[in-house]
Amino acid sequence: MKALVLAGGSGTRLRPITHTSAKQLVPVANKPVLFYGLEAIAAAGIREVGMIVGDTHEEIEGAVGDGSAFGLEVTYLRQDAPLGLAHAVLIAREYLGDDDFVMYLGDNFIVGGIEPLVRRFHDERPAAQIMLTRVADPRQFGVAELDTSGQVVGLEEKPAAPKSDFALVGVYMFTPAVHEGVAALKPSWRGELEITDAIQWLIDEGHRVSSTIISGYWKDTGNVTDMLEVNRLLLEDLDQRLDGAVDDASEIIGRVVVEDGADIARSRIVGPVIIGRGAVVRDSYVGPFTSVAEDCQVVDSEIEYSILLRRASIHGVRRIEASLIGRDVEVTPAPNTPRAHRLVLGDHSKVQISS
Template sequence: MKALVLAGGRGTRLRPLTHTSAKQLVPVANKPVLHYGLEAIRDAGITVVGIVVGETGAEVRAAVGDGSAFGLEVTYIQQEAPLGLAHCVLIARDFLGDEPFVMYLGDNFLLDGIAGLVDAFRASDHDAQILLTKVTEPQFYGVAELGPDGEIVALQEKPENPRSDLAIVGVYTFSPAIHEAVRAIVPSARDELEITDAITWLIDNGRRVHSHFVTGYWRDTGRLQDMLECNRMVLEAIETTVRGTVDAASEITGRVDIGPGATVRGSVIRGPAVIGANARIDGSYVGPYTSIGEGCVLEEAGVEYSIILADSVVRGVSPLTRSLIGRNVEVTRAVGLPDTHQLMVGDHSRVQLRA
């Protein structure tokens, strides 16, 4: 069995970060979301992986390499434009051959992995098995309707009036029958080959399409709140590890992972929190559920329930909360301008300031 990982797409909901970075590489607890997916695939017993990449392909290749660091053998498949999930299957035909495979959307986060889904598919005679979960707002997802034995009888794509509360999670298993389906469908109104249309084709042509339910925690990490919640869930499980240096004037409470070369001076860190390698925390407060990337600097600052990416500086600003700060960003206190805010903000950004 092989795996097809989708790591293209533009990530519009996480702009401006995704103007310059692949959405699948935004870190959770200082590890890219994509890496969690690759580890889940490996832990399910699959070692041959094709990664579909788009305009951020160079960055994805740099972050994953040949896959050997994950115990995988990785092949890259270039998608010239984001033409739909089914189009990814279409262009991966030569790589996939006639083997069954799992298709994994690289921005999905499943804390308990996919071994249960893969094992169930291997033990079945299904042509497709779709991972589902109950949601409170099904109108924002692809939605599945089930028959009495758990078979999928119909799909709706972001319906105004959902006929169920079962959302399609971004992980699927397929037999080679899917190749006929993706060749048979036509582009949708948004000019994409939709995987839901291909699955519907399987159903309409008498193929066996079954459901499998998520066990544990799942998030599509396409929005800020989802990223922060995934970060919180991962940090709940960390253990205290101090590989950097912490001076006697600092206070460390709770579970805190401090990376090699990091220094903490005159600061308070309340876990769970992760401080990346070579970061410097000076006279600052780091609160629970915070990930500080490698090479970051916090001086006379305060931050909690946030993610700060590598090589950024926060100086003289407190408190920051529920924030996602990109790489090489500088956040500082305005000087000489009392009672004002001084901003330089790029396109598609969002800033919330207390009046």
């Protein structure tokens, strides 16, 4: 069995972060989201991975390399434009050959991995196996319609009037039968080749499509709210580890990781929190569910329930909450006079100001 990992796409919901970084490499608990998926694939016993990449291919390839760090063999497959999930299967046709495969969206996060799902697929071997979860607003997802016995009878992509609240999770398993369905597709109203249409083709042609309603935690980390929530969930499992420098004037409470090379002075850290290599925290408060990446600075400031990316610095600011702060960002207080806000913002930025 092979894996097809989708690591293209423009990440519009995470702008402006994704103007300069691949959305799959935005970290939660100081590790890129994509890495959790690759680790889950390796833990399921899969070794060969085809990775669909687009405009951010250099950054993805630089981070993942040949896959050996994950126990994988990665082959990169270029997609010139994000033309749909089924289009990714189409361009991977030669690589996939006649092997079964799992398709994994690189910005999705599933607690507990996929090993039980892969094992079930091996045992039952339907033409397709999909994962479903209940969502509050199914109009934002691919949606499955089930009959009274729980059998999948229909699928729609982002329907205006959903027939159920069961959304497709970003992990799919297929036999080679799906390739005939993909080859028969026409672009949808969105101009894309939809994987839901390919699965519907399998159903219409009499192939068996099975589903699993996952009871664990799943998130599509395509927006800031979901990124922060996944970060919170991962930090819950931290064990305290203080490899960096923590002076006697600092207070460490709860599950806190201070990586080697980090420096904590005259500060209060209330876990769960992770502070990366080379980070400096001085005269500050870092509250629960915060990830501070390597080489960041938090000085004379307060921050909680947030993610700081590499080399971000916060000096003299009270108080920051529920924020995603990008690489090399500088956050400082505005001058008291004149009473005005001075902003330098990129395209598609979002700013909330308390006046």
